[in-house]
Structures are given as structure tokens and as C-alpha cells.
Amino acid sequence: MRPNGCFGCGQDNPYGLQIESHWEGDEVVCQWTPKEYMIGPPNYLYGGISASLIDCHSVNTALSYAHKKVGNDDKYDRSIQMVTGSMNLRYIKPVPMREVELRATVEKVEGRKYFIKTELQSDGITCVRGDVVAIQLKAAQ
Numbered sequence: 009m010r011p012n013g014c015f016g017c018g019q020d021n022p023y024g025l026q027i028e029s030h031w032e033g034d035e036v037v038c039q040w041t042p043k044e045y046m047i048g049p050p051n052y053l054y055g056g057i058s059a060s061l062i063d064c065h066s067v068n069t070a071l072s073y074a075h076k077k078v079g080n081d082d083k084y085d086r087s088i089q090m091v092t093g094s095m096n097l098r099y100i101k102p103v104p105m106r107e108v109e110l111r112a113t114v115e116k117v118e119g120r121k122y123f124i125k126t127e128l129q130s131d132g133i134t135c136v137r138g139d140v141v142a143i144q145l146k147a148a149q
């Protein structure tokens with residue numbers, strides 16, 4: 009997806025998180041390592057960064073799933089646009105300042121609403137769980 013200035017996944021945003029999400033079976037996964045200044049509580053990741061990671065990874069999961077639904081597996085179609093409608097997070101354990109893994113699944117699709125479940129894990133342990141509703145924008149008339 010270029011050009012892409014998204015704070016979460018934009019490769020063209022040098023100040024962003026630059027996450028890269030990809031399919032692994034029925035899940036969309038991403039490995040990502042925090043920068044030192046993204047700290048919140050001593051030794052642990054700032055919660056807003058976890059939220060941003062889950063937000064962007066979930067919306068990208070919905071976006072990619074919407075592409076697959078119309079038989080488009082590899083080419084970004086800018087007419088398919090997705091935004092976060094709502095996001096509910098449960099912070100289960102503090103997130104250590106080292107590599108994390110995001111794992112997302114599409115729970116269901118209702119019309120333009122994509123219900124995504126995403127876990128943020130550290131060393132295989134789920135630290136944050138997110139329920140995200142991504143909404144596909146109405147196609148431009």
C-alpha cells in the first residue's frame with residue numbers, strides 16, 4: 009500500500025510505528041519491536057502504543073479480508089476503505105519492552121461492519137486483548 013502515511017502501518021511515515029501485517033492461515037500476524045521512548049510504566053510499554061498497534065493491525069485485517077472477499081489477494085484497491093468504528097481493549101498484563109506479536113482473526117462480517125478479535129502477545133503470553141469493529145466506508149458515488 010504505497011504511498012501510505014498511516015501512523016500505524018505507513019511505510020512512508022518516518023514517525024509512525026511501521027507495522028507489517030500478513031496472513032498466516034486464518035490469522036493475520038505481525039511481529040514488532042518497541043523503541044525505548046515508547047515506555048509507559050517502568051520497563052513496560054505505554055498502553056496507548058498497544059492500543060495503536062491493535063487498532064491498525066485490526067483495521068488492516070479487515071481491509072485485507074475485504075479484498076479477499078472480492079477475489080483480490082495481492083493488489084491494493086483504494087476504493088475499499090476502512091476505518092475504526094469502535095475498539096474495546098482489555099489490558100491483562102503489562103507488556104515488556106521487547107518484541108511483541110499481534111494475532112488477529114475475523115470473527116464475523118455484517119454488512120459494512122467487520123468484527124475483529126486481536127491479541128497482543130509477549131513470549132506467547134496474551135497481554136492485551138482487543139475487540140475492534142472496522143467499518144467499510146460507503147463506496148464513492
Ligand SMILES: CCCCCCCCCC(=O)SCCNC(=O)CCNC(=O)[C@H](O)C(C)(C)COP(=O)(O)OP(=O)(O)OC[C@H]1O[C@@H](n2cnc3c(N)ncnc32)[C@H](O)[C@@H]1OP(=O)(O)O
Nearest residue numbers: 009012014063064067068091092093094119121141143146
Ligand atoms: C493506506 C491504508 C491505511 C489503512 C489502515 C488504516 C488504519 C487506521 C485506523 C484509524 O485510525 S481510522 C480513524 C478513526 N476512525 C474514524 O475516524 C471513524 C469516524 N467515524 C466515521 O467516519 C463514521 O461514523 C463511520 C464510517 C464509522 C460510520 O458512518 P456511516 O455513515 O458509514 O455509518 P452508518 O450510520 O451508515 O452505519 C452503518 C452501520 O455501522 C454501524 N456503525 C456506525 N458507526 C459505528 C461505530 N462507530 N461503531 C460501530 N458500529 C457503527 C451502524 O450501526 C450501522 O450498522 P447496521 O448496518 O447494523 O445498522
